[in-house]
Amino acid sequence: MRLLLLEDDHILNETLHLFLSKEGYKVDTALSIEEAETLTFNNSYDLYLLDINLPQGNGIDLLKSLRYAEDTTPTIFITALTDMNSMSEGFKLGAIDYIKKPFDPQELLIRIAAKFSTCTLTYKHLEFDPKSQIIRSEGAIIDLGNVQLKIFEKLLSQCGSVIKKEELYECLEHISDTALRVAITKIKQKLDIDIKNIRGKGYILEKL
The missing domain is CATH 3.40.50.2300 (Response regulator)
Known part of the structure; x- marks a missing residue:
């Protein structure tokens, strides 16, 4: 924090x-x-x-x-x-x-x-409970893979800040630019949110 x-x-x-x-x-x-x-x-x-x-x-x-x-x-x-x-x-x-x-x-x-300890993070239509690691969209639970969940949590917890690729690599099982891009694409599709790529710096989930 x-x-x-x-x-x-x-x-x-x-x-x-x-x-x-x-x-x-x-x-x-x-x-x-x-x-x-x-x-x-x-x-x-x-x-x-x-x-x-x-x-x-x-x-x-x-x-x-x-x-x-x-x-x-x-x-x-x-x-x-x-x-x-x-x-x-x-x-x-x-x-x-x-x-x-x-x-x-x-x-x-x-x-x-x-x-x-029981703080729920919200973003648009999403609710994320860091303690239970559960994501809900309008009450329905959304299942993300472990890697995608870690990346989403990192982006959400630092919403509005650019997260360096090197920091997001820590969430991956096999480190590569391709693996990171694929994971973020899946997060965007599953959660219906926009995650921007800041060229040469990293990724950001912009504040609403």
Whole structure:
């Protein structure tokens, strides 16, 4: 999973970055709303961790602007606030959880794991459960081969980002450009989706 952490406290920012990175998460950090906005523009994330109280504004306003831009990334707020109105507004915008300062980093890790252990990824008419590895189209289960499933999961989990061919090769039983092209063609046909080939770079499942 790739996370974006927005926290203006330098020490807490560095502590959480180190802790989450050691647990296997890829973490980009921002100390300001401006930095966070730039990162969300240039990258695709699985989860936002947003502080609410910031010198230039607050994390709720940032999430509101992201939602207006049709960014539906799940969000956990980090806050010292106990204001119920702020919490209510955050949940209306699609926040999946709050964690109140001060907190043990282990608690944040537990909350992230709990929220994503049964998280279903959606794309157009498709629903994918990473835990059960089941793909559904309008309720009907679609059977993909093991190789195709791995490739689809990688593309979907990093939707909007170009995945290098070398990374997709890891999903293949026998590595070759032809085998990769065939697998992706079958995925497109079975799932009725478009996967674009970015010449010389790799493949991308574009954001909707």
